[in-house]
Amino acid sequence: MKSKSSDRHAESIEDVSGNLTSRKKAEQALIESEERYRTLVEASSDAILMIDGNRNIISCNPAFLNMFGYASGELEGKSIKSIHLSDEKYQAFGRLVYPVIAKKGKARLEWDYQQKNKKVISCEIVISPILTPDQKVKAYVCIIRDITERKQAEAMVLQEREQLAAILDGNPIPTFVIDENHQVILWNRACENLTHVPREKVMGRPVDSRIFYPGQDRPLLTDLVLKMDKKSIEKFYGDKGVRPNPTMPEAYEGSDQLIVGGESRHLYFLAARLRNAEGKIIGAIETLQDISERERLEKQFIQAQKMEAVGTLAGGIAHDFNNILMGIQGYSSLILYNLPPENPNYEKLINIQAMVRSGADLTKQLLGFARGGKYQAKPMDINELIQKTSTMFGRANKEIRIHKKFQKNLYAAEVDQGQIEQVLLNLYVNAWQAMPSGGDLYLETKNVVLDETLVKPYSFQPGNYIKISISDTGIGMDSRTKERLFEPFFTTKEMGRGTGLGLASVYGIIKNHQGIIDVSSEKGQGATFSIYLPATEEKINKEISPASEIMTGTETILLVDDEETIINVCRDLFESLGYRVLSAGSGKEALEIYTQNQSDISLILLDMIMPGMGGGETFNALKEIDPQVKVILSSGYSLDGLAREIMDRGCKAFIQKPFSLQELSEIVRKILDGVL
Ligand SMILES: Nc1ncnc2c1ncn2[C@@H]1O[C@H](COP(=O)(O)OP(=O)(O)OP(=O)(O)O)[C@@H](O)[C@H]1O
Ligand SMILES: [Mg+2]
Structure with missing residues (x-):
């Protein structure tokens, strides 16, 4: 067994025998190695610094001096504190770093320092201890790299990305984006508002087609555009008039009546394939615009x-x-x-x-529709007008039960009596014709207030209105009839029974009274005509009947x-x-x-x-x-x-x-x- 003492012995033998030459050699080697390291340290573009246990600078390389703007020899023996932004930062650095070094043997972090001229630079720093043989810290070596430019570039990228996200998110057009795996990577606020589906529910997974087509599992246009699957686009969207967008390559557009977020809307949609700068397909984008209001x-x-x-x-x-x-x-x-x-x-x-009188009645209807003004407008009690006309009408049409519900103290309205009588009679006659085997006719008046939003589409003044409702329990009408019924000469009645002028004149007269007329009806469900006439503050004058x-x-x-x-x-x-x-x-x-x-x-x-x-x-x-x-x-x-x-x-x-x-x-x- 080789003992320790024999080792030492061997050493000493060598020491004695090769004394001069080996020491010299060793010294030479040391010098060479030291030189190599010095060259390495001095040539390094990273700043290299050695500090003692009290954090005073022992030595530093030219890159360090250059990085921090000091002259050679200026820093030796000084505290490292001078390159920190403040005393607090210096303390904080110590609290953060030294326990890590003690535990892990070294620390790596990003930290802001200041140059001699107080300019702040961002650095990446690796700090490790130099230990004595008994594991005590003798000094620390710090390698510092200036990453200010990289940081700035990163900050800029981040800022750009945030800006882009804000733009996409704030864009009032509902928009979503999927990546190349069909997973949602953007679902903007407008899209949330339109669909009532929060982004948490969709991000990172494929879009559920039922959001746009309740109860239907079908490919969305975005998914098909991503694959540019023209056959499927034609198959699933051909009937919706989807076509290539004339100005954008790899984009398809179309419009459809959809039930989205619980409401039926007419949406114009545009889906486009997305490519990055190198031309690689990275996903697809779809925008959905509600065009119902514009269409209306x-x-x-x-x-x-x-x-x-x-x-x-x-x-x-x-x-x-x-x-x-x-x-x-x-x-x-x-x-x-x-x-x-x-x-x-x-x-x-x-x-x-x-x-001649019936001929004149016809032209009266025509004029009611055509005229641009009121004849003789006077403040009138509409209840009285309805009372009078309906009694007369009821007498001639006994198979119809007339129910009246009049508002007490109904506002007066400034109307042309003859014209409003014409309106009422037209509506009674239509109701009667819609109830060939008899039925109920409901006549109701009400004081109402129409606010800005209600009158806006008609560009009338908000304020007090009189609402007249005339409902029947007749055959009702389908949506095609409802769309056209105010058109002159539109009639569903057989030849000789209707001219199709009744409602056209009603419409013209009400419009000329700055009023609104509206209809609600379903096939087989009767019909309700609602008329709104602006109320007047003027007092009602009793009419004097003419002599005959x-x-x-x-x-x-x-x-x-x-x-x-x-x-x-x-x-x-x-x-x-x-x-x-x-x-x-x-x-x-x-x-x-x-x-x-x-x-x-x-x-x-x-x-x-x-x-x-x-x-x-x-x-x-x-x-x-x-x-x-x-x-x-x-x-x-x-x-x-x-x-x-x-x-x-x-x-x-x-x-x-x-x-x-x-x-x-x-x-x-x-x-x-x-x-x-
Ligand atoms: N109360 C109602 N119930 C069902 N359908 C109605 C009612 N009122 C009107 N319509 C529909 O609207 C159409 C147009 O009505 P309008 O009063 O303008 O013409 P008309 O009654 O056909 O002919 P005219 O009034 O000139 O004799 C009618 O043909 C009918 O189809
Ligand atoms: Mg009619």
């Missing part, structure tokens, strides 16, 4: 335009038609006026007049109309009432005649629409000659914007063609006697 507005706009165009047409027809009816009405009432009832033609003439006798006179009347038939029939009407008549075929002629006969002429019946100088212009010129001139405006159109303007300028009255002898006699007498 577009439809409303087109509908409004259509209604306006048809309205103009209808107004024109009504005007010409009324002139014709005026002739028939006038002549037949003239014949009747002079005919004893026992005459065999008397009955026939009464029939002619009845037919024919009133005569002897004054001179000037007739102004461009249509000869009208001049002729009116002349005959006036003359049969005892008046003297002058006539003019144009505004210009009227002015000449009036200038010459001003003192004789007591009243002018002025047509509103004439070629050249129209009724309005003629009225102004007449007024200039005599500010007190008495004029009745007459037209085949009803009192719309233009006529209203003339009335506002001081015209006494308006009479709509066709008018009867009695109507004419009454209005003329009232004006001549100064009642109007």
